[in-house]
Amino acid sequence: MSEETARPAEAAGTGGGPGRILVAVYGIFALAAGARAAVQIATRFSDAPVAYSLSAFAAAVYVLATVALALGGRTSRRVALASCSIELAGVLVVGTLSLTDKEAFPDETVWSVYGQGYGFVPLVLPVIGLYWLRRTGRRPR
Amino acid sequence: MSSALSTVIIIAALLAAAYSLVTALRDRAMGWDHLAALGVLEALLVAQMAVGFVKLAGDGKGPDDTATFVGYLIGVVIIPVVSAGWGLLERTRWGPGVIVVACLAVAVMVVRLGQLWEGAVV
Numbered sequence: 001m002s003e004e005t006a007r008p009a010e011a012a013g014t015g016g017g018p019g020r021i022l023v024a025v026y027g028i029f030a031l032a033a034g035a036r037a038a039v040q041i042a043t044r045f046s047d048a049p050v051a052y053s054l055s056a057f058a059a060a061v062y063v064l065a066t067v068a069l070a071l072g073g074r075t076s077r078r079v080a081l082a083s084c085s086i087e088l089a090g091v092l093v094v095g096t097l098s099l100t101d102k103e104a105f106p107d108e109t110v111w112s113v114y115g116q117g118y119g120f121v122p123l124v125l126p127v128i129g130l131y132w133l134r135r136t137g138r139r140p141r
Numbered sequence: 142m143s144s145a146l147s148t149v150i151i152i153a154a155l156l157a158a159a160y161s162l163v164t165a166l167r168d169r170a171m172g173w174d175h176l177a178a179l180g181v182l183e184a185l186l187v188a189q190m191a192v193g194f195v196k197l198a199g200d201g202k203g204p205d206d207t208a209t210f211v212g213y214l215i216g217v218v219i220i221p222v223v224s225a226g227w228g229l230l231e232r233t234r235w236g237p238g239v240i241v242v243a244c245l246a247v248a249v250m251v252v253r254l255g256q257l258w259e260g261a262v263v
Contacts, residue, residue, distance in 0.1 A: 020231045024224060024239045028246045031219065035212040043208045 013072030014080060014136050022132055025125060026066040032118070033059035033110045040107070048107045054094065055109045061086050065129065077133060084129035091115055091122050143192050150185045150251050157182055158244035164237040171228050171236040179240065182247065183221040189251070190214050203258075210257045217250040 015023055037055035045052055061083045068080035095114035098105045108117050115122030157178040164171065193214045197203045204210045224243030228236040 016231065017233065017235050018238075020227065020235045021238045021242055024227060024242045027223065027227070028220065028242070031216055035216050036209070039206075039208040039212050 014068075014077065014133060015070040015072045019069065019072070019132055019136065022128060023066060023070045025121070026062060026069060026129070029110075029118075029121070029125065030059065030062035030066045033062050036110070048105070051105050051107050051109050051112075054090075054111070058087075058090060058110045061090070069129065069132075072136075077137065080129065081133055084126040084133065087122070087126035088130070091126065095123070143189075143196075144255065146185070146189055146192060147251050147255050150182070150189060151248050153178075153182050153185055154244045154248040154251070158241045158248070161237040161240040161244065165234045165241060168234045169237070170232045170234070171240060175228070175237060175240055176225060179221045179225045179243075182244065183218070186218045186221065186247070189254075190218055193254075205260050206257060210254065213250055213254050213257065217247055217254070220247055220250075 013019070033055065037052065037059045040048075040052040040055055065080055065083035065087065068076040068083060072080075091111045091114055094105070094109060094111035098109075098112040105112055110118060110122050114120060157175075160178060161171070161175055164175065193210070197207065197211070220243050224239050228239040228243075230236075231239065
């Protein structure tokens with residue numbers, strides 16, 4: 001990959017072309033995770049404070065990733081890179097913990113059992129996000 | 142919940158998704174027809190929200206997890222509007238692609254609404 005001419009998909013950065021689908025899926029997840037966390041914290045926070053705090057954190061990261069990928073500027077790319085990395089780490093760590101230490105997670109979070117409750121999309125999404133950041137990042141110097 | 146209305150919404154969402162998928166595969170940008178489809182879907186979802194709130198207020202025997210139910214009821218209404226805007230910004234096949242994702246999400250959320258109402262899965 002030495003010389004790459006500007007392709008239409010890349011002209012708009014991370015939020016354009018196929019990236020628009022990525023942002024759409026991220027947006028839906030931000031909405032789903034955010035609404036869920038709000039409900040959990042508002043109605044029954046004391047039941048599972050760790051799980052619900054984690055839900056809220058996950059939701060915040062999804063919102064951050066959505067906005068950063070949509071904007072696609074220089075700083076946004078870094079923010080997107082960080083949030084996708086946090087998501088990947090989160091889904092792996094929480095997914096493993098939710099299987100080994102069930103007591104710590106009595107109620108589901110987006111990341112429980114590697115995102116099983118959401119069709120494993122939380123596991124796949126950050127990987128695609130990171131790949132997309134990498135791909136759109138290759139520009140001729 | 143009204144299962145008839147839910148069925149209509151799910152079918153409408155899937156039809157809109159299929160139609161947008163064809164557009165995306167044909168490498169066309171989204172047009173007025175997609176906006177009209179999203180408009181119909183939005184109208185149905187608003188109707189569902191109204192029916193949902195009336196039932197919650199009237200029946201007295203709502204779902205166990207009322208807060209989550211209300212969250213879904215309101216959240217699902219936002220999706221077609223935002224996806225229309227986001228899709229319109231992209232004048233390529235990825236515009237209707239966004240509509241495919243949005244419509245599938247709406248279908249899934251309406252199914253979840255039904256489950257929450259029945260109390261089958263929480």
